[in-house]
Amino acid sequence: MLAARGAAARRHSFSSQVQRLHSQTSQQSQLTDPTTGANRLSTWVSELGVLEFPEEISLPDKALQVAVETLKRHKTITYEDIVESEGVKQSVYLDYLKSEIDTENAFLELPLTILVLVSFAILAMNVMHQEQLFALEEAIERDLIENANFAWSGNFGHKGLEQVSSIEDFWSFMRLGLLGLVVKPVWLYSESPLNTTTAWASSWLFPGYDKPAPVKNEYLHYAKLVSGVRMRQQIAAEGSCIVPNVLDPGSVQRWLAKPCFPSDLGLLTPEVNEAENFENLQREEFLFPDLMDKQDLMRKILEMEDGCNYAQSIGSLDTCRCSWCKDQPKPRPWVDEETARVEISMVLFNPQYGSYTYVSINFVFNRGGHVYAFIHCLSAFVDFFMRPVSELAITFVAALIWFGALAYATLGETQEIISTVRNSNRGFWRAIRDDYVDFYNVVDWLSIIIGTTAIAYYIRSRLAVAEVNNTLPLMIGASLEPGADYQATAKTFFLAAESMSKAKKDTETLMMFYPLIIMMRLFRSFEAQPRLAIVSSTLRTAAADLAHFFMIFACVYLCFVVSSLLFFGQDLESFSTLDRALHSCFLAMFGDWDWHALSDVGMVRAAVWFWLFMIVMVLFLLNMLLAIIMDAYQMEKYKASDATTLWQQIRDLIQRRRQYTRGERVRLSDVWNTFRKQFAGKEKAMLSSENMISVEFLVKNVTRMPYKQAYRTLVSALERDALLTKGFLTEEQVNKHVEMTLEQMDKKIQDIKADLDFVADKLDFFDRLQAAGDAEYDFYFGAEGHTPDEASRLWIHNSISKISLELQANFAKGLQRIGTWQDEFECEQTELNDSLIEFRLLLHQLFEAVQELSSLVESMDSNNEEPQ
Structure with a gap:
């Protein structure tokens, strides 16, 4: 309250000073003709110290008239003049306030946005651990490409996965390459022993192993093959063959001797996402090392290639291990002309990293006869919480920051929507469309939606991993003690692994877009700082x-x-x-x-x-x-x-905060809320109002608003409006402006030339004209007959006389004003003396009253002592 009273007193003092200054300086000073005493020019000085002229001036002296009109034309009206005299439109002022508030809020969001990006990066890296998954998948792909060899010549395999170019190569790769790589019943030496007669050990004991090496279903020493290998294929439907119309269909059919199965798969090199298609895969067969030894597995592959033809020829079709081939009416190989794509899949469990890897070896048969082979791996971790405590702590802190920022953004956008709808009278959807939707609000909602969806997808992927974890004990039990339900358990496990792989891939794909959305939010914050906004402003x-x-x-x-x-x-x-x-x-x-x-x-x-x-x-x-x-x-x-630098802008924000704490300024949001209260929250009506806002209005209506701040904000609002109206001149506009300036200069030069010609004509005229007594003649030729020195002394004498008369008049007025001030001072001194005399009488009366009171007290004390 005291601070407010002090501020009000200071404002009143400043206002009274301005009024006194105005009363002193606004008195008209008249230039008079020293000879005639007529007023030639009336001027006055405004409150801001600007020389003012009357609107209409009529002077007998044409030179003075031209000079005054030139001064009036070149007079500059400043924004301060407009604020003092007229004020600022409310729409202009509030638009400036809104811009400043939005800019400050966007700038303050920059640290939060960077924190969101950093926390999301830490969270994603610690959750995904892509470096570990790369190590796993790279090792598997390299092993399958380089070591799954076939076309053996002695101890050297001439072909690998990438050299599979026919159906025959495919079966050779399966039987001699992949099966020999995955199923290793004996310990393999580095090279074939030189002494073949020595009985070399087929297994070795290692510390910590329960059984001699090699361990059954072990892969790459650190991983374990779960269940076995699954083989499925995508087939093409039978279609019509494309032949010239001149051919007879019957003869063409007899000539071709088999139908056509057109397919669009494999036209070009397949992409890895084609391996993630698990739909419409048929002819499912399994290779289970737990149920069959290596020889039985090789025999099954041969029977799949043969289509159980050999088993049927010897009358033992029931012994055929290819279930699909055996169920066909006639012997058919498992891969034929209908085959468009073959998927060889297996699931590997790596306890070193705690991960599952779904390995998919794909062969795409295009109808040109070429076979494309490629490998695709999809991995997921068993349990997120099986990490070091320090890493978990960092991850949880990053997750809390990111979740908090996501919730904060959701709450802020929701409140903005509610405020927009409440302040609009045009219905919910129209208010959202017209008053709320803009580019950066869409970016905010995209970040919220993608972030929330990423959380949902991650939860979905973890649930899929949990399903695999729940199925793994059943698969381990069936592997340790194989039974009749082994294949059913394996199918269930493979289906769970498929769901896990797809959920993990969907989560990674969705999370990839989130940093791009955060990048757009960063650009919004960059626009709040002129030097950071150069990139977006350039575009x-x-x-x-x-x-x-x-x-x-x-x-x-x-x-x-x-x-x-x-x-x-x-x-x-x-x-x-x-x-x-x-x-x-x-x-x-x-x-x-x-x-x-x-x-x-x-x-x-x-x-x-x-x-x-x-x-x-x-x-x-x-x-x-x-x-x-x-x-x-x-x-x-x-x-x-x-423009201000980033560090200067930070210092300005800190300084504004300190000034607000000390009561030297008010927040712009408080000024905005004051206008909102006056318009009952109707922002659209508030922003469209054409009322004139003055400094006194702001000081009066905004609580604790200093005069300087009100004045400064009004001037800044005018400057911003002028800048928006005028805009920044482009190079083309600058060139046009320079061209117009040069044209005007050329025109003025021509005018000056014309004036010089006129003056020359006048001089020539006056040289030939004598008109004694004429004022203009006397002005130009009055000193004729005198020497130059005499003419100069005469001009100096006349000038000094005129100046003396003017000084005498001004001195007389000054003395008169001083006398008036002296009279006023004597009156005030007389009043002060009278006041002192009255004050002295009051003191004398007070002294007598005190003496009387003292005597009364003494008498009362004496009366009280007598009864005793």
Whole structure:
């Protein structure tokens, strides 16, 4: 309360000083003609110290008239003048407040957004542990590619997985390559022993092993094969053969001797995501090392290749181990012309890292006769909590920060929606559409939705892993004691592993997009700092030029893409389809091309296309794109050259906080809330109001708002509105402005030339004209007949006389004013003396009253003592 009274007293004192200054300086000073005494010019000084002239001036002296009009034309009206005289429109002022509040809030969100990104990165890295999964999957893929050899010649296998090019190679790989790699019943030596007559040990004992090595179903020494190997395939439906219309269908059928099974699989090199398709897979067969030894497994593979034909020829079809082949009406091999894709899958458990790995070896048979082989691994950890305590602590802290930030963002956006709907009279959806939806609000909701969905997907993946964990004991029991339900348990385990793999992959894919959304939120915070906003401002400034440029760029680029598709598509897979050609041409623009592959289609054709592409796309268009961006960057950098730095802005925020704590300023949000209360929360009506806001209005209505802050914010609001209205001049506009200035200068030069010609004509006229007694004549020729020294002394004498008269008049007025002040001072001194005399009489009366009171007290004391 005392601070408020003190501030009010200071404001009153400042206002009274301004009024006294106005009363003293606003008195008109008149320039009078020393000879006639007529008023020639009336001026006054405003409160801000600016020389003011009357609106309409009529002076007999034309030179003085022209000078005054020139001064009036060049008079500068400042924003401070407008604030003092007129005030600021409420819409302009509140728009400035809203901009400042939003900018400050966005800037304050920058540390929070960075903290969200860092916490999410720590959480994702500690939960995913991609480096461990890479080590697992890389070891498995390398082993299957390099060590699953077939086509043996002695101790050397000539082919591997990537050399499988036919159905025969596929079965050879399965029987001699994969089976020999996965199933190892004896200990393998580094090389074949030189002395073949020695009985070399087939197993070894190691410390800590319950049984001699090799351990059954062990893979790569550290992993364990769970259940066995599953084989499934995707088949193509029978279709019509494409033949010339001139041929007879019956003869063509007899000539071909078998139907056609068209398929779009394997047209080009398959991608790994095709291995994640577990739908429509048929002809399921299992290889169980727990149920059969290596020889039985090899025999089953042979019978799958043979289609149980040998078993049927010897009359023992029931002994065939291929269940699907045995159930067919006629002997059929497991892989035939219908086969489009074969998946060989197995699940590996690695107790060293505590992980499951679903290994999928895929063979895609295209209808050209080529076989594509590739490996795809999907891994997941058994238990997230089986980590060091220090790592778990960091992970939990990061998770709490990230969850808290996600909840904070959700709460803030929800409150903003509620506030928007309450302040609107147009219904829920229209209010959301018109008053709430913008780019960064959409970004915020995308971050919330993707973050929440990522949590849901992660929980789903952990539930899928829990299902595998629950099935693993049944699979271990069936492996230790195989029984009739072994295959059913294995099917259940493989289905759970499939669900786990898909859930893990979906979670990783979704989490990949979250940092990209956080990047957009970072750009919003960057825009609150002029030097950090250069990148986004550059793109915004260059948006119009980029839009027009990309229309040309896209058309020219598409022409080259189509030409590359026609030139190289038949010979190079990277140009065989439109999407691949788009990607390959994009890489070529940045120097990633294979000239040897391009030249295979023809040296001249490839050189012509390549030269044209490099000259047009790289040398011309790509450099033009860089020029557009750099031009906009230079402009934005120039704009931000005088802007505050990040550290200065941080210091300003700290200083504002300290000033608010000391009561030297109020928060802009408090000013905003004051206007909201006046308009009952109707922000749209509040922002559209055209009421004029003055400094006194803000000081009166906003609690504890200092006069200086009110004045400063009003001036800043006007400056911002003028900047938004005027905008920043582009280079083209600057050139036009310079051109107009030069034209005006040329026009003024022509006017000066015309004036000089006029003066010359006047001089010539006056040289030939004599009109004694004329004032103008006397002014120019009054000193004729005198020497130059006499003329100079005469002019000095007249000038000093005029100045003396003016000084005498001003001195007289000053003395008169001093006399008036002296009279007023004598009156005030007389009043002060009278007051002192009255005060002295009051003191004398008070002294007499005290003496009387003292005598009364003494008499009362004496009366009290007498009865005693």
